[in-house]
Amino acid sequence: MAILFDENTHGFFLHTVNTTYQMQVDTFGFLLHVFYGQRIDGQDMNYLIIPVDRGFSGNPYDAGTDRRYSLDTLPLEYPVEGVGDYRQPALSITGKNGSTSLDLRYKGHKIFHGKYNIPSLPALYESEEGMAETLEIILGDETLSLEVSLFYGVFAEKDIITRAVKVVNKSSEDVVMNRIFSASLDIQHGDGFWDFLHFHGRHNMERICERVRVCHGITLINSRRGISSHHHNPFLILCDETTTEDAGSCYGMNLVYSGNFSAGIEQDQTDAIRMFAGLNDENFSWNLTAGESFFAPEVVLTFSASGFSRLSQNYHDTYRHNLCRGKFKLCRRPIMINNWEATYFAFSSRTLVEIARSAVDLGIEMLVMDDGWFGKRNDDTSSLGDWKVNLEKIPGGLGLLVDELNSLGLKFGLWVEPEMVSEDSDLYRKHPDWALCIPNRNPIRSRHQLVLDMSRADVRDYIYTSLCSVLDSANIEYVKWDMNRSIADWFSCKLLSETQSELSHRYMLGVYDLLERLTSHYPDILFEGCAGGGGRFDPGMLYYQPLIWCSDNTDPIERLKIQYGTSFAYPVSSVSSHVSAVPNHQTGRCTSFATRCIVAMSGSFGFELDPRSLSAYDRETIRKQISEYKHFQHIIHDGLYYRLSNPLKDRYAAWMMAYADKSAALLNIVVMHVEANPRHVHVLLKGLDGESLYKVEGKTISGKALMNAGLSLSLPTQEYYSKQIYIERADENA
Structure with missing residues (x-):
């Protein structure tokens, strides 16, 4: 089972091959986010949550005189407005009396095989390549007679977890939904500083990668243009400051939506991080009539402890097999x-x-x-x-x-x-x-x-x-x-x-x-x-x-x-x-x-x-x-994709694709800036078998050498020169 529930601790454990996602229902029925990161078996990580008395951080009435317990400082799985958490809420609703206060408590949960569906919205689906499992956690606000279901789809073999939200108005009166984000992810701890990557641009220059330091306050990307836009893509990566293509921790959050969206990062007073994505709430509200349900778009999460390449490959594989549909999703398209x-x-x-x-x-x-x-x-x-x-x-x-x-x-x-x-x-x-x-x-x-x-x-x-x-x-x-x-x-x-x-x-x-x-x-x-x-x-x-x-x-x-x-x-x-x-x-x-x-x-x-x-x-x-x-x-x-340079900074662009079985690879290089008396182009290859030998332009070189010493290429002094090299395993056992 990829999804487990501990009756004693009221903890939820979502496991993929390489990651663990933990939540816990606490004493008062609030759903806390405990951990998301590299897979850890047999350990409840709730020891990481340490209540502390923070000035001007209020306390739920249930906590009595315990000033250490505040939703303003605890890691919350789905934060809402009006409970003393002054960080970005994922859900804001105005009741009939004009109040925007919500108080969501745990009501129950369901675990079932297969992937949940979202009516009328695109979402990942379960394919023949592997089984998915679903967790539905049901939260409720008794005063408003409101029910919120948090859905988690676990694609264990792909290191992918999806999230979606359904809000049901079970009262006899209409309410107005002012904001609904599909996912919010609270991360309490990190070594050193955090960076995040977003993908901005304009018409004719889309999805330009920008890596910036996370700072205190809110950093927001969004679209108000009716489309996801040339200007911001509904995709964020949060990473440790030392993360590279091949090492370091990084979290991806991608909204499965093509219209107005908001996504961003908030760093709070204790340096904790909140990462979020959903519908853009500017000029948006939804009249949720009595008995009506509303589904928010899906968010696709993945975590990599080994850098950006693995994170990207998780998305690539999943989108090809579990998002794209029809006869053309995997075949070669006509030229x-x-x-x-x-x-x-x-x-x-x-x-x-x-x-x-x-x-x-x-x-x-x-x-x-x-x-x-x-x-x-x-x-x-x-x-x-x-x-x-x-x-x-x-x-x-x-x-x-x-x-x-x-x-x-x-x-x-x-x-x-x-x-x-x-x-x-x-x-x-x-x-x-x-x-x-x-x-x-x-x-x-x-x-x-x-x-x-x-x-x-x-x-x-x-x-x-x-x-x-x-x-x-x-x-x-x-x-x-x-x-x-x-x-x-x-x-x-x-x-x-x-x-x-x-x-x-x-x-x-x-x-x-x-x-x-x-x-x-x-x-x-x-x-x-x-x-x-x-x-x-x-x-x-x-x-x-x-x-x-x-x-x-x-x-x-x-x-x-x-x-x-x-x-x-x-x-x-x-x-x-x-x-x-x-x-x-x-x-x-x-x-x-x-x-x-x-x-x-x-x-x-x-x-x-x-x-x-x-x-x-x-x-x-x-x-x-x-x-x-x-x-x-x-x-x-079909190959695994590797970025070997950064064309926004380097004088050449290099990238490669390698078969998952490491039998062959295709290396591509384009010189972007011509130099007089140029240096050699030097690239470290990836995705090969270190113990195998490979044929490279008439030479036989070990995979270990190609990945650790690399290739040095003397290219002509020619504007925008390019080269493509096919690399094939040469072992007798190949």
């Missing part, structure tokens, strides 16, 4: 070419067929038709919402075009942006009330478009019917789902005034509902997520779309930084990464095809260029690299 940077809006069927003929000769397997195929869409000012084929561009409709492409040996996919509407569209002229817009105010435009009210079933039904009509009209095998703006006008004509503050979450539930309907109805279509590139790269989207366009920035040198940050939580297989033309359309930088391909290979490989304009030499280079990608795809997607 595609997208026409966007080749043509932008100026294309026709004839143009696409010409591109296809040129592409298929290179070994490319799919053509994706991007923005501009519907309505009267010749620029970004019109037609979103009018999901009907533009017959002037595509005479005869999609069926005729797709049949011709299929006859050439190419699969076909297309771009859609279902959540948006143009003011210059038949849909908006007929249903202006379907757009989010505040009454008596002009709307906030972005990219000349407005946002459809996805909280409305009639809006979702229209989109579903429209898209089904398109998808049923031809042999479409791929859909790129885009979302190209932040949301500002939070008002729905369908909601009452007192529930307008629910709209941001209802919007996200609507998006998930539509995605569930479409992906279930079309299991043979590969859906790729996109939000202006990587603006919604999160676990919530991966549940429906196992592939996400990593960034609109296709410059390989910038992508090194973006993909570096992305790799801390998200697997290579989820990263859509393409080779583009030079000069690059975002930066103007020129790089070799070899470098562009090596960087793009660390993902689902494809192209964003016009193959008709390529030289014979470049065409032959592409053929070779497509062949290499097909050969290496299993180790790229």
Whole structure:
């Protein structure tokens, strides 16, 4: 059993292969967090909790005259507002009398095999690869007749623990929920100082890793944009100040949600840490009616005592097998070419067929038709919402075009942006009330478009019917789902005034509902997520779309930084990464095809260029690299991922993938800064067997040497030079 309960101490023990998570119900019925860290068997860690009298830290009435007992200083499993804990609460509710005080006490628990479900929200699921177990702890507030269930899903073999929360209003009166975080983690002790890593950015520069020292007070990251955003990812790592890729303690917390979120770190008066994540409570409240239940999104936790690499690998393996779904979650995706940077809006069927003929000769397997195929869409000012084929561009409709492409040996996919509407569209002229817009105010435009009210079933039904009509009209095998703006006008004509503050979450539930309907109805279509590139790269989207366009920035040198940050939580297989033309359309930088391909290979490989304009030499280079990608795809997607340098600081980027059985590895290096009289590039490899010998570019070197002495490479003095090295075990027993 991965979950145990001690009747004598009222302690809960959650064990994975390498970690232990402990909680305890204390004398007064409060649920305390005892320990989360490296696995410890047979030891109750409650001796770590030492009550101390702290000035200005109040005491529950139950404690009598014991001034040492204060919820302001104890480690709490799910802190709430109004019990004398002045740190960040995870739950805040306003009762009918206007009070925001909560008093949650233990009522019972359940332990069962399998993974709990969260209605209408994405979450990890139990797969054939291993069993999961669930713990449900039930807390209650007698005065408010409120019940809170804390769910814990334990994936023991993967060192993953998930958390989720359900709130049930069992009273006869409505209450208002002002805040609900999905998880809060109190850590009382740490050696020295704490650091935390977060992943910030902007459009075209997403998930840039920043490591900062935890300071007293609250450090918060969030999104108010209606999407998880380019600007902050719903992912945090808390670590010891000495933690590296290969050593030291670190905690990961990733919210499975694609909308407005908050996450952060608080260090209190005693240097204790509180780590939290959940729905963003700015401009949010939820009217919880009598008898109603509310489920908060899931949080995925993992702990590593051996550095960031292991933490990342825990997430990678789990997301591939227990978050992504469908036939495409583990297989190699078709090597595609997208026409966007080749043509932008100026294309026709004839143009696409010409591109296809040129592409298929290179070994490319799919053509994706991007923005501009519907309505009267010749620029970004019109037609979103009018999901009907533009017959002037595509005479005869999609069926005729797709049949011709299929006859050439190419699969076909297309771009859609279902959540948006143009003011210059038949849909908006007929249903202006379907757009989010505040009454008596002009709307906030972005990219000349407005946002459809996805909280409305009639809006979702229209989109579903429209898209089904398109998808049923031809042999479409791929859909790129885009979302190209932040949301500002939070008002729905369908909601009452007192529930307008629910709209941001209802919007996200609507998006998930539509995605569930479409992906279930079309299991043979590969859906790729996109939000202006990587603006919604999160676990919530991966549940429906196992592939996400990593960034609109296709410059390989910038992508090194973006993909570096992305790799801390998200697997290579989820990263859509393409080779583009030079000069690059975002930066103007020129790089070799070899470098562009090596960087793009660390993902689902494809192209964003016009193959008709390529030289014979470049065409032959592409053929070779497509062949290499097909050969290496299993180790790229299935191998353990290792970061060997930090491209935000170092003069070169180095990373590798190694099979779990240590039989082979693929090393990638890109020089980012050219030096005169350059030093050798020196890298220490990882993930090999120290007792085995390996073939490395004609040499035989022991795994121990490669991991401890490393490789020294004398590379040409050439701007953005890159090198890829395949390493294979050479032992007689291999």
